[in-house]
Amino acid sequence: MKNKLNNFLGSISPWAVIGMSLILVIVVLVLAFMNYNREKQYMSRVLSEKGSALIKAFEAGTRTGMMGMLGEGPNLQVLMQEIATQPDILYIAVVDSSGEILAHSNDVEIGQQFISKKAMANLNVTNDIQWRVVTESNHPKSFEVYERFLPALGQRSQSIPSSPMQQRRRDMMQRMMGRRSGEKSDDWCQPGWMSGLKQDRILDPAERPAIFIGMDVAPFEEAIAEDISLTLTMSGILLLLGLGGVVSLFWMQSHMRSKKMLQGSQALTEEMVANIPEGLVVCDPHGRITYVNEIALNLLEYDSKETEQIVGQLADTVLPKQLWELRSSVSKENPVVEKEMELIQSSNRKLPVTTVVTDIITNDGAYVGQLFMIRDLSQVKELQDEVRKADRMAAIGHLAAGVAHEVRNPLSSIKGYATYFGSLFDEGSDNRKAAEVMTSEVDRLNRVISELLEMARPADIKLRETEVVTLLESSMRLVKQEADNAGVSVSLDISAEVGSIPLDPDRMTQAMINLYVNAIQAMPEGGKLDVDVSRQEGAILLKVSDTGTGLPEGEASRVFDPYFTTKQTGTGLGLAIVSKIIEAHSGEVQVEHTGPNGTTFSISIPTKSEGAV
Template identity: 40%
Template sequence: MHKQPRQHRLLMGIPPWILLGAVVVLLPIFAFIAVENIHRQKEQGTRLLLEKGAALIRSFEAGARTGMGMGWSNFRLQTLLSETAQQPDIDYIIVADTEGAILAHNRQDRIGDIHGGDLDLRAVSQSESVHWRIVAEPNGHKTFEVYRKFAPAGGSGMQHGRMMGMMGRMIGRRWQQGQTEQKDGRALIEPEALNIFVGLDMTAIESAREADTRHFLFMVFILLLIGFSGIILLFFFQSYRATRASLSRIKAFSDTLVENMPIGLIAVDTKRRVASMNYVAGSVLGLSETDATGSDIGHILPVQFQHQLDALEKEGRLDEREIEITVDDGRIIPLEISGTSLNDENGESLGYVLLFKDLTEVKTLRDEIERSQRLATVGRLAAGVAHEIRNPLSSIKGFATYFKERYRDVPEDQQTAGIMIKEVDRLNRVVSHLLEFARPIAVSKKPTPIKSLIEDSIKLIQQQADGKNIAIDTEIADSVVSAELDPDKINQVLLNLYLNAIESMDAGGMLSISLVKDNVKKRIEIRIADTGSGIREDNLAHVFDPYFTTKSSGTGLGLAIAHKIVEGHNGEIYPESRPGEGTTFIVSLPIR
């Protein structure tokens, strides 16, 4: 049922110009060969009959000459002619004069009749050449006639006269040497003017020629068919090569596409064996493509995959859904999986394809978004609370200052009032930081000399560094001239990082500040490194969280605000740290 359309497409795939070109090229060639061969066979047949007729004439002349020498009678000469004519394929043997009168014939009833009246017999009798023609009888029978001058004796005129006299007596005439008599008002020709005709049956040679022609035409047809088939096969071979090259390119493209897909792909055959697997699938599942190919999925794939394949076999397709799988090392990986069945053109199943994507990063981002949303809500709440707190704080600080001035003579009251003022100031700083963190960052960019900005910021913390025996080392590339940024905001970020670094080096150390330019990415990179106590690995992911701090007196908002400022510049800030060896904060900012 389905093979017929494929064959039809195969035949329809042959361009008509191929068929027409094959006919135009091959048909004239083989037609010319056929015509040439038929003509050559005809010439060969004519030459063969001509040679046979000439040989018979020579043979009869030799017999006649021998009979003359032995003194044969007229009867014996007639017998020689009749017996010679009885050979196969001989229709007749005739001896006639120049006017066509038959002097001798293998059929005696024809003696005296006229033969060859349409020929110039006198010219024939005077020529030594052998002539031929084809005589068509009324019944349609064709005879190949060979004729020439009859010369039974090549000697003296006396011998010719004797031969002519014998011929004359065969038909009731009397020949005289050198002269003739009158009979029925017609002058007899001279003895030398006789012609001989040999009629050969063409039936056998015509049959052989027709058979050869049919055989040759059959061979021409076979050769034409072979040539035609050869051209078609050549076309098919060229098409096959082109198709194979095209398929190779398509396969290379599809293999490259599958291998470099950003999602995992597993192809399974109808026996639930892995037919193909790309790199992403192998990396997610911790499998090698070489080891997995050909293996049963029940032995290498998580059981959750087998459940999805069961659903795919049942439903024919698998819409996108999220699942969690457990790999060999015990990790639980969230995946988004979908699948479909593979069928050939006849609808027969070839297998199934499963596509899946690792949602670990997506899930992490979702958690981060949810966390950020919660923090934003808390920030908005904190901002509202901060506004409500700041007014009472002003009153508390005012009363504390009043009591401190009023009770100057009471040391305990003075100390209590000072503590109140100090704590109110600290709480006011926390509220200020909280408000700054809660409100959107407003960045006013302008061309800023980076080297001057860093050198000025270092001067602000130089005294604190010297007080803790901390050396400051700077390395600023000369190629860095300026960048588009908000100098006040970036200065706030740098001061926060400097102060954190100084506070981490209680016993002194080295504060290193470097500036490099990345011409490829069009960015500058500021590195602030210390030789302090470092940050534990489990705390690195939280250093930019609001209110996260490892210091007893910190608010936990400094790095969160710094992170927000850097993000406002479309930049990045991240730490590198090893406990006991120090910490490096990298600030990456676009030049423009």
Template identity: 45%
Template sequence: MQKRPKVWRKVVANVPPWLYLGSVFILVGIVVVMTMRNTHREKSLTAQTLLEKGAALIKAFESGARTGMGMHWRGDQFQVLLEEMANQPGIFYLAVTGEDGLILADSDKGKIGSRLHGPEEMKALAIGAKEKWRVTSLADGRKAFEVYRDFAPLARRDAAEYCEEEVWQYACPWSRPGSSQGTGRQAIFIAFDVAPFDAALAEDMHNTVILSAILLLLGVGGVMTLFWAQSYRFSRRQLQDTRAFASEIINNLPVGLITTDSDGKLAVVNSAAERISGLKAADIMGKIPEEVLPGAWCSLRDVVDKGEPVMEHETECSFDGEKNLPLSLSASKILNEEGTHLGNLFIFRDLGEVRRLQEEVRRKEKLAALGSLAAGVAHEIRNPLSSIKGFAKYFEGQCAEGSQGRELAAVMAQEVDRLNRVITELLDFARPSDLKTRSTDVGSLIEHSLRLVRQDAEGKKITVTFDRNAGLPVIAIDPDRLTQALLNLYLNAIQAMENGGTLAVRAAADGRGGVRIEVEDSGKGIAPESLSSIFNPYFTTKSSGTGLGLAIVQKIIEAHRGEVKVKSTPDRGTTFNILLPVGRPEGVAS
């Protein structure tokens, strides 16, 4: 930081006092004008909001009345509609009157037949087809924001046609035979309680006044600080120190921030630093960093003290002496405007999530390369296998029944079939995740998939259950690929229950329009050390498995922009949880 030039100090000292005083008056005028404009704008917005709300309710009631006429409602049904619409917070009444102010329909049934406004007042209101408003006082002294306009749910000729029948005489009180208002115009009034809006306006006015006062005080303070700059140089220096701290320290950062003072003690520790380090600010404030922070962290201080800033230095630190956290550290000195050293600033980010994402990217790149390689190898192997199987069948037919040669040829054909199944799984895994989606009933799809494995389950004395939630939505999925994923999970579950058990499948809406599917078995479970690897290709705990089944499941679910999770307890069973979103997966054919 550079020191303020002496020439500038002389200019500040030689400014005439009347210039400062004039600046204060100008600032006061600006603040007053801003306050008045803000108050006027708030009142206009409040009136506009209530007017639009009243207009919407009037249109809604007209539409309801029009619908009721089409459904042959009676008068009590119109009254219920009127009362229900008026039974909202902040509404005093909703009424329909004749052109002389006599109430024809009211949210308070007891007021029908009385007068809402006098004839002269009704004429003064100049009621027309467009909504108007005014602020009036009720009989009990409360203020009301009244919105009104003509009321005509149907054209007059249509209303007369509907109301001629006896069934409509109760639904059309304004057209009842013998009514003096039956042929005149009607008006609809809705009155809102303006007390909450007045309170909010008063609160906003209060806040505006406070803010204006603060701005005024800051402005006056700034002018007076300049005016008394030469007399209060020590106070000015303290203000500069505060500005330096304020410019460097930003609250509520998503990264950890720690500062030290000029004595080298910890001065500021933000909430993100507490969360990352697990240390409480109250426990470490005022202490030397070497006493509470890791050595790898504090070694940066020597570099900073030499005047060399540190930017995005990656390291690992252990704040609790056990777990190492990957961190990105930045550090610099804090200097005031005169170049005085006030302390050091340390900023650090937790790289754990970044490392996890990097590892995920590397894993997917590795899987993509592996899939491409597998596809090429599978295509090269499948053709020779077909020839080998053909020769095996030929030799099997040439050998006598029950001979060793015939048995060896049969084994050769079986092994070729097994290799073909492995190659098929390789190709399924390597195949691009192009989905052909269509709107599908997930419940019916699950029932169909369970029928395919029910015979295998019954052969091992396994009970199959399906709990289908009644509110399952129809979502866009590829039914063939999802069936393949479910079959892989079912077969894994059946193989895990050699001595019988229960295969339970549950499906329900997840509350956001998607579907959650659970596949649970009561088998031998998965060892905790294997849980993190079960979705890796070629990882298997079975002697005859290929390790591609669950990898294919994960690939299919992720292609649907879903996720699959697993929970397992050894000797108690395993649960796979699939979440499918409601939206159509990106980049798929419909």
């Protein structure tokens, strides 16, 4: 679920996020505007209701005063002044249709022009409450509530439907004023109640004046300003939260992309490190191992399961001393140190390696550790040995060509004269024996030349279907006399299913003779030479065994190298020629067994028929 959410968030387009942000800004602005209008409407409703209540209270006070129920002291002017002292009340004025002030909470304004006659007509004053906002340069801004002034009891009762109870109460009030019910009483007023005012115009039934109450809007505007400020603050907070969410989404997208890139780079790096054909060991600044790959473990002869145990250990307890000491050679002048060395393994085998040591420095120049790279040079050394061997073979070829031309012809003459002089002496005489030694040495030298020529020959073979039994019987007959002279018995064991395979019979016969002769020479006191042949899946297996003294310890891998020999009179080319011929047949020859009881060579030749004639 978490991965799905991360994938969804990471897939959102940046333009979609920007669009969401713009929508959020618009929503916040619309909400702020709507709240401002709502506050204005609320202020208008509250002030208009307050003004209506004050007008009704003023009219009620006026009626009460007109009936003389407030005593002889107060009058209409005092009532207006008292009401005007209430909080937020700026003035109370009674104005006729021409705009002249008939009564005012500030008696100085009486008789002055409140508004023009035209403006008064445009107000269309009725019995219902109306309001307007007045803004003048020399007066504070006011919220003005106005309606037709109806202080007389009859006029108010005519404009407002009354219940029977209310009608009886009015009749009782009229009786209290000494009049009979039904008499006209709208113009009657307590003497002195409207002292100093134009009573006839205020109470004119034909053209009733209008009453205006001006209220200070500053407190309400301040409250509205505070509400607007709070609204803007909340809107700003909401906007900041929204923008914060947008930024967080952008950051999350960036983080997800960076995380994916980092994971991809990390996976690529891990894959490269895991498959790099070199051993890697990483140490921290304190010399503790933080990473080691499997190749390094193998080169250092540790099991791959020991990785967790090795990580965290001091490198000088894990790495060979000669490798660990290379770290001191790293410097600014020499940031990368490379050196070839040999690692002594548990079997006392020397493993050739090349090592590279370098410091790990970050982009800001901080030192975070060291890297050790170990490369196995075994294959490189083997290739170098093969190149050197090929160079030696090329030199042998040139030497053999010269020897064959310059030495072989004189050897034939020397052998002829030695044989001739030997025949001049009696059988068994010293001179006769000396001549025979000369002849045998010429034959040995001629054989060395032949082996040199064989090694120098190209490994071209001419395959044809050859009966294996016939080839082996023929080759064994060629060494039968030499074996008998050495007291060596020869046996040949061939399975019936061997049959024929594609071979070069001449070159294969030469290889087998070299193996036979090598075995016979390994048994100077006599012994047994066994040749066993069998057919295996896809190949013919030949085994040549002797009962000699065996090869010296550790020399079995070198017997096929040119010029390597364990005999005092050997040339070291016989088995090298065998290896060359068998490899030309796409086969393999190796020392299967060697020891005090003899040596066994095994030859495997494929039964494929490509190139057979």
